[in-house]
Amino acid sequence: xxxxxxxxxxxxxxxxxxxxxxxxxxxxxxxxxxxxxxxxxxxxxxxxxxxxxxxxxxxxxxxxxxxxxxxxxxxxxxxxxxxxxxxxxxxxxxxxxxxxxxxxxxxxxxxxxxxxxxxxxxxxxxxxxxxxxxxxxxxxxxxxxxxxxxxxxxxxxxxxxxxxxxxxxxxxxxxxxxxxxxxxxxxxxxxxxxxxxxxxxxxxxxxxxxxxxxxxxxxxxxxxxxxxxxxxxxxxxxxxxxxxxxxxxxxxxxxxxxxxxxxxxxxxxxxxxxxxxxxxxxxxxxxxxxxxxxxxxxxxxxxxxxxxx
Amino acid sequence: xxxxxxxxxxxxxxxxxxxxxxxxxxxxxxxxxxxxxxxxxxxxxxxxxxxxxxxxxxxxxxxxxxxxxxxxxxxxxxxxxxxxxxxxxxxxxxxxxxxxxxxxxxxxxxxxxxxxxxxxxxxxxxxxxxxxxxxxxxxxxxxxxxxxxxxxxxxxxxxxxxxxxxxxxxxxxxxxxxxxxxxxxxxxxxxxxxxxxxxxxxxxxxxxxxxxxxxxxxxxxxxxxxxxxxxxxxxxxxxxxxxxxxxxxxxxxxxxxxxxxxxxxxxxxxxxxxxxxxxxxxxxxxxxxxxxxxxxxxxxxxxxxxxxxxxxxxxxxxxxxxxxxxxxxxxxxxxxxxxxxxxxxxxxxxxxxxxxxxxxxxxxxxxxxxxxxxxxxxxxxxxxx
Numbered sequence: 001x002x003x004x005x006x007x008x009x010x011x012x013x014x015x016x017x018x019x020x021x022x023x024x025x026x027x028x029x030x031x032x033x034x035x036x037x038x039x040x041x042x043x044x045x046x047x048x049x050x051x052x053x054x055x056x057x058x059x060x061x062x063x064x065x066x067x068x069x070x071x072x073x074x075x076x077x078x079x080x081x082x083x084x085x086x087x088x089x090x091x092x093x094x095x096x097x098x099x100x101x102x103x104x105x106x107x108x109x110x111x112x113x114x115x116x117x118x119x120x121x122x123x124x125x126x127x128x129x130x131x132x133x134x135x136x137x138x139x140x141x142x143x144x145x146x147x148x149x150x151x152x153x154x155x156x157x158x159x160x161x162x163x164x165x166x167x168x169x170x171x172x173x174x175x176x177x178x179x180x181x182x183x184x185x186x187x188x189x190x191x192x193x194x195x196x197x198x199x200x201x202x203x204x205x206x207x208x209x210x211x212x213x214x215x216x217x218x219x220x221x222x223x224x225x226x227x228x229x230x231x232x233x234x235x236x237x238x239x240x241x242x243x244x245x246x247x248x249x250x251x252x253x254x255x256x257x258x259x260x261x262x263x264x265x266x267x268x269x270x271x272x273x274x275x276x277x278x279x280x281x282x283x284x285x286x287x288x289x290x291x292x293x294x295x296x297x298x299x300x301x302x303x304x305x306x307x308x309x
Numbered sequence: 310x311x312x313x314x315x316x317x318x319x320x321x322x323x324x325x326x327x328x329x330x331x332x333x334x335x336x337x338x339x340x341x342x343x344x345x346x347x348x349x350x351x352x353x354x355x356x357x358x359x360x361x362x363x364x365x366x367x368x369x370x371x372x373x374x375x376x377x378x379x380x381x382x383x384x385x386x387x388x389x390x391x392x393x394x395x396x397x398x399x400x401x402x403x404x405x406x407x408x409x410x411x412x413x414x415x416x417x418x419x420x421x422x423x424x425x426x427x428x429x430x431x432x433x434x435x436x437x438x439x440x441x442x443x444x445x446x447x448x449x450x451x452x453x454x455x456x457x458x459x460x461x462x463x464x465x466x467x468x469x470x471x472x473x474x475x476x477x478x479x480x481x482x483x484x485x486x487x488x489x490x491x492x493x494x495x496x497x498x499x500x501x502x503x504x505x506x507x508x509x510x511x512x513x514x515x516x517x518x519x520x521x522x523x524x525x526x527x528x529x530x531x532x533x534x535x536x537x538x539x540x541x542x543x544x545x546x547x548x549x550x551x552x553x554x555x556x557x558x559x560x561x562x563x564x565x566x567x568x569x570x571x572x573x574x575x576x577x578x579x580x581x582x583x584x585x586x587x588x589x590x591x592x593x594x595x596x597x598x599x600x601x602x603x604x605x606x607x608x609x610x611x612x613x614x615x616x617x618x619x620x621x622x623x624x625x626x627x628x629x630x631x632x633x634x635x636x637x638x639x640x641x642x643x644x645x646x647x648x649x650x651x652x653x654x655x656x657x658x659x660x661x662x663x664x665x666x667x668x669x670x671x672x673x674x675x676x677x678x679x680x681x682x683x684x685x686x687x688x689x690x691x692x693x694x
Binding site: 057061076077078081082085140141144145146147174175177178257260261262263268271276277 | 387388390391394395414489490491496539542543544545551554557558559560679680681684685686688689691692693694
């Protein structure tokens with residue numbers, strides 16, 4: 001029998017880590033935390049910090065003199081319009097996506113066979129495999145005056161309906177591709193999968209016994225839907241709405257290609273930074289979606305969006 | 310000539326107001342090329358035969374000089390200034406509303422004209438033009454110039470519309486339908502000058518002398534006109550591709566446009582023509598300017614020399630629909646044709662209000678509305694306010 005040999009260095013490190021679980025945890029978490037802290041939060045803060053810099057309109061250069069003017073300028077009527085315009089669209093797209101997504105998600109989760117479910121999954125995911133730009137450009141062709149939608153409307157003798165729709169204040173415009181309605185359709189199309197999948201995930205987890213209990217206790221299908229399924233699906237809707245809301249809020253390509261003139265938050269940041277070179281104003285504008293989404297997240301947190309995580 | 314002195318004195322005032330321009334010493338001789346040159350240019354200005362084999366003035370240059378040409382296109386003057394501010398480019402084809410900002414922002418350096426081929430061949434009207442000549446220093450070499458024309462659909466307009474009325478006032482077009490939603494305007498604050506030019510002709514009581522120098526009353530009237538125009542506008546264009554597709558698929562029938570789009574649409578067989586309306590037009594006179602921190606100065610100088618050779622000038626003019634900065638280019642160019650220069654506006658030089666940056670100190674009114682307010686207000690107008 002050999003005497004117990006002295007522990008190897010590896011062995012010693014292993015036991016030390018075992019005895020000090022906190023140190024072990026620290027070691028494990030430091031790299032990702034550094035990554036998150038420096039690359040993500042750090043660059044975000046340095047971006048926001050630039051919002052305090054001064055921009056010289058004539059030479060189009062940025063100087064490091066600090067000022068609050070950029071943030072005050074956010075409340076100029078023209079800039080305030082941009083904020084309201086974007087917020088309105090984000091809310092409308094979110095509501096309509098939820099409305100469309102719920103029946104689809106419900107069918108996927110509860111009513112169809114495994115094979116059908118796979119078909120639905122592919123159907124929902126398939127558009128996400130195509131490039132976003134391609135999809136948006138395709139929509140500009142669909143919506144154009146010589147495009148499919150107008151052609152279809154004229155086949156059904158619905159030109160009058162399209163024109164009447166375009167006359168409506170708020171959603172109307174000169175043609176489908178330059179109206180808010182057109183922009184709304186494109187946004188809804190692009191972000192709908194992000195709403196369907198979370199709702200489907202929540203409905204999938206809904207135990208059938210709950211629905212059976214509801215029926216046993218004499219609830220009509222409508223009552224079951226309103227008082228059992230919908231409340232339990234709220235976290236999924238809220239989770240999906242985080243996607244549709246924040247993605248619409250930050251998008252800058254759809255507003256450039258489809259819809260009436262007038263900037264969105266994203267395209268304003270893009271124009272300020274990319275075309276005009278006014279980095280401070282662009283930085284001030286980025287604060288807006290951050291604040292809006294923070295408010296939004298706190299609302300959906302109350303609705304229980306994060307309980308489902 | 311009086312106009313030139315006039316503009317020069319404006320510049321002197323400007324110069325006193327701004328910090329004095331300190332320029333890096335220009336190159337005195339050309340060494341060996343660095344192998345590449347990076348150019349910021351308007352789309353269509355620098356072609357290597359990708360779209361049409363006959364239009365290629367890059368391949369030969371690369372062969373002769375050994376400098377690889379890289380082009381970054383920019384759609385607006387603001388974008389050009391911003392790209393140059395970021396750095397990393399050697400040359401920029403700056404219009405008059407960008408050139409002075411580039412000079413005072415110290416983004417570009419004086420050019421040693423003795424190193425630039427045949428500068429004597431440049432049009433006398435451009436040689437010392439105030440938009441790139443400061444204190445006798447030349448901050449670049451003229452490239453091309455031309456008007457912002459009224460482009461229209463010949464199926465809708467049986468005879469050419471002779472006034473900008475069609476884009477500024479609601480009216481019934483010859484095809485019996487309103488112009489509402491069928492016209493476009495340019496998506497850049499400099500378009501305010503187009504409206505000012507229109508008012509200069511239609512409301513003489515405002516006393517607008519120069520569309521780039523507006524006092525508060527004149528400016529307010531111009532904004533009023535543009536706000537009214539918003540209801541007529543189908544889309545504010547800044548991407549020439551989108552504008553071309555709007556004329557083809559979206560039923561747009563009239564807009565201010567560069568000759569470039571018009572030529573491209575006509576080449577596709579579309580029913581498109583352009584006209585020089587009676588109120589006059591705004592226009593651009595572009596200068597190839599050399600960046601202060603140019604990493605490839607020798608190749609850049611070689612390009613500057615190449616850019617004013619008559620053959621290149623004529624080819625660019627034919628492709629873009631502009632006027633060459635070198636009159637010799639108008640003769641014997643197969644692509645441009647014998648009448649090409651005249652058709653593109655060679656004789657209209659004096660009738661064009663060339664783009665320049667509006668500043669608060671100005672000759673016409675003493676106190677003018679500066680460009681920063683043009684930018685803000687135009688964003689508001691495009692947003693419908």
